[in-house]
Amino acid sequence: MPEVAGFEPITGRYLSVDIEGAAYRVHVEEAGSGVPLLCLHTAGADSRQYRHVLNDAEITDKFRVIAFDLPYHGRSTPADGWWLKKYRLTTQSYLAMIRAVWLKLGLERPVVMGCSMGGAIVLKVAAEYQDELSGIVGLESSAYAPGRYNEFLHHPAIHGSELAASYTYGLNAPSSPEQSRRENWWYYSQGGPGVYQGDVHFYSNDWDGRDDIKRIDTNRCKVALLTGEYDYSCTPEMSEAVAAAIPGSRLTIMKGMGHFPMVENYPEFQPHLVRALEHVAG
Amino acid sequence: MADYPGAAWLARYRERVNGDAELKVIGDWFTTTFGLTFGDSRYAVRVEKGRIAEIVAPKLDVRTPFGFRAPVAVWRKFLEANPPPLFHDFFAMLMRVPDFVLEGDSLIAMQNARALHRMMNIMRETGAPNA
Numbered sequence: 001m002p003e004v005a006g007f008e009p010i011t012g013r014y015l016s017v018d019i020e021g022a023a024y025r026v027h028v029e030e031a032g033s034g035v036p037l038l039c040l041h042t043a044g045a046d047s048r049q050y051r052h053v054l055n056d057a058e059i060t061d062k063f064r065v066i067a068f069d070l071p072y073h074g075r076s077t078p079a080d081g082w083w084l085k086k087y088r089l090t091t092q093s094y095l096a097m098i099r100a101v102w103l104k105l106g107l108e109r110p111v112v113m114g115c116s117m118g119g120a121i122v123l124k125v126a127a128e129y130q131d132e133l134s135g136i137v138g139l140e141s142s143a144y145a146p147g148r149y150n151e152f153l154h155h156p157a158i159h160g161s162e163l164a165a166s167y168t169y170g171l172n173a174p175s176s177p178e179q180s181r182r183e184n185w186w187y188y189s190q191g192g193p194g195v196y197q198g199d200v201h202f203y204s205n206d207w208d209g210r211d212d213i214k215r216i217d218t219n220r221c222k223v224a225l226l227t228g229e230y231d232y233s234c235t236p237e238m239s240e241a242v243a244a245a246i247p248g249s250r251l252t253i254m255k256g257m258g259h260f261p262m263v264e265n266y267p268e269f270q271p272h273l274v275r276a277l278e279h280v281a282g
Numbered sequence: 283m284a285d286y287p288g289a290a291w292l293a294r295y296r297e298r299v300n301g302d303a304e305l306k307v308i309g310d311w312f313t314t315t316f317g318l319t320f321g322d323s324r325y326a327v328r329v330e331k332g333r334i335a336e337i338v339a340p341k342l343d344v345r346t347p348f349g350f351r352a353p354v355a356v357w358r359k360f361l362e363a364n365p366p367p368l369f370h371d372f373f374a375m376l377m378r379v380p381d382f383v384l385e386g387d388s389l390i391a392m393q394n395a396r397a398l399h400r401m402m403n404i405m406r407e408t409g410a411p412n413a
Contacts, residue, residue, distance in 0.1 A: 147377060152392045162396040169399065170371025175364070230367045232374040 010054045012075075019071070019079075019100040020093065026101060027075035028068040032060025035134060035281045036110035038102060039067040040118030042260065043203055044164050044196025045187045046074025049115070052266035058274065063111070063281075068101055070094075072195050087198035090206045094121050095128065111281050115139035116234065116259060117203040119225075123242065126221050127212040135222030135280025137273070140231050140259050142238040143209040143245070153197035164196040165189040171259035173230035176268075184263045210245070218248030224276035225249060226269075228257030250279050286320050286354045287361075287411035295408045296334040304400055305332040312397035314390060317349020320357050332397055348386035350402075356381050361410045372402045 012029045029047050031054040039050045047067035054065050069076040072087055098121065102110065111134045114122040119141035126136045152158050153167070165188035172181040188196070216223060223246050227239035236253045243251035254261060254272055261269040287295075299305060305312075309332015317340070318325045326340040326349075338344060350372065352360075356379060359369035368378040375382035384391060391398060 152389070155389075157389060158392050158395075163392055166395045166399045167373055170373045174370045230370060232368050232371075232378050235368075235378075 008051075008055055009060070010051070014075075015068070015101070015104060017100050017104045020096050022079035024071045024079055025077050026068055026071065028066060028101070028105075029054060030064060030066040031055070032063050032065050034060075034062045034064055036105075036107040037063040037065045037277070038098070038107060038110045038112045039065065040098065040112070040114030040121065041067065041070070041073070042116040042118060043199030044073075044168075044191040045184070046070075046076075046190075048074065048187055049184065049260065049263040051263075052270075053262055053273070056266075056270065058270075059277070063277065066105065066107070070097055072192055072198070087192075087194055089117075089199050089202035091121070091124060091202060091209075094202055095124055098125060099129070109134045111135050111137060111277065113137035113139065114141075115262060117199055117207075119234065120145065120203060120207050120209065123209045123213050123216070126223060127209070127215045130215075130217060130221035133221045135224065137276050137280060138223070138225045138239075138242070139261055140227050140234040140239070141225050141242050142234040143213050143242050145207065145234055145238065146204050148204040148233060149197070149200045153200065154194035160193055160196075161189040161191065164191055168259075171231065171233055172264045173228060173256050173258035175256050176258060176265040180264050180266070184260050187263075213242060213245045216246050216249075218246060222280035223249035224279045225251040226254055226261065226272050226276055227251070228254050228259055228261055230256070230258040233259055250276070252276070286323060287357070291408065291411040292325065292337050295405060296337055298408050299401055299404050300333045302400070302404060305397060305404075308400065309333065309397045312394050312401075314348075314394065315344065315346050316391070316398075317346040317351070317385065319349060319351035319385075321354040329401075332401075346386065348384065348388060348391040350382070351385055352379075352382040358410070361406055361408075363406070363410065365406070372399070 009031045010029050015026045015028050017026050041047050041049050046069040050067040072078045112122050112125050119138040122136040122138050165185045168188050169185050225239050227236050243249045312332045313330050315326050315328045325337050326344045326346050327337050328335045
């Protein structure tokens with residue numbers, strides 16, 4: 001492709017991948033080279049949340065940054081027959097999706113970074129595959145996070161897109177730039193019907209990693225945790241509980257930050273991220 | 283503290299809501315009356331197409347399908363220019379501050395979630411009450 005001023009260095013492509021016996025078309029974005037850094041978006045959103053990381057030369061000089069849209073999200077389609085099945089993400093299906101993309105891309109000892117529900121599942125990824133990882137970066141990571149699920153998130157009398165976006169808007173810190181908070185609002189408003197709710201089913205109903213995290217050995221797999229002071233879904237106390245259960249993990253509570261650090265306030269988040277990446281893959 | 287947040291603040295709040303550029307875009311279908319209870323002081327906010335028609339101390343014949351109720355100490359934190367974590371958003375308080383309560387028909391509240399959320403955030407932009 002000829003160089004044209006205005007293009008970002010991000011490349012987006014579609015990947016055919018089989019997950020638990022079903023064929024999917026998954027949208028993958030990437031930039032940079034070096035240690036693979038696989039990024040997992042939040043519930044009901046998509047990989048656009050990582051656009052600042054993908055555009056950050058300080059990161060992409062050292063890391064091959066890869067962010068993919070989970071099936072049902074962004075530009076990834078559901079499997080055939082989706083209209084006959086209620087969308088419900090589970091710990092098992094989420095782990096299988098990540099593992100399938102990881103293997104299909106042939107990533108060697110990646111760092112896996114996820115936020116919110118992604119920050120939850122990276123704990124499971126570390127517990128299951130710690131000998132094949134460089135490490136994990138958990139953004140807003142909790143081992144157990146009940147309380148976010150409700151039926152109004154997919155209800156015929158309620159505008160689901162506007163509710164999902166408004167329901168999550170206050171998870172940003174109030175001091176984060178409004179333009180960035182609104183950008184994340186927009187991503188949330190574009191989720192398919194019931195997808196955010198199906199993700200929250202994983203996050204608040206199915207997920208309980210409190211035993212899994214006891215198996216993580218930071219001599220084999222480094223662990224960095226970053227949580228925003230204003231996150232009321234995964235509070236600092238919830239991440240502190242995770243850190244306490246993983247000896248050798250590195251936890252930073254980010255002042256003036258909320259639940260979506262990579263998109264709500266990248267300039268403030270970036271130094272935290274650089275230090276976290278140095279910890280897990282330095 | 284019986285008059286918290288006070289008539290002058292309520293008037294400023296109404297003026298700010300009715301001048302809000304975003305509610306002009308998203309408020310067309312936001313027509314209802316909701317309650318705001320600050321400790322023992324109860325008000326009904328009558329909304330017509332995203333604008334506040336009036337804020338009254340409700341009598342028997344004023345119907346409020348839903349409303350928010352909290353002690354004054356909770357509202358004070360919510361209305362601070364730099365609110366503390368968990369008090370910075372009404373959804374945050376509904377999840378983490380047990381004294382902050384959504385009363386009545388939550389379906390109607392959530393049908394208007396976007397405009398209602400904006401209208402509640404304008405409370406902070408109005409500035410803290412002096413009461």
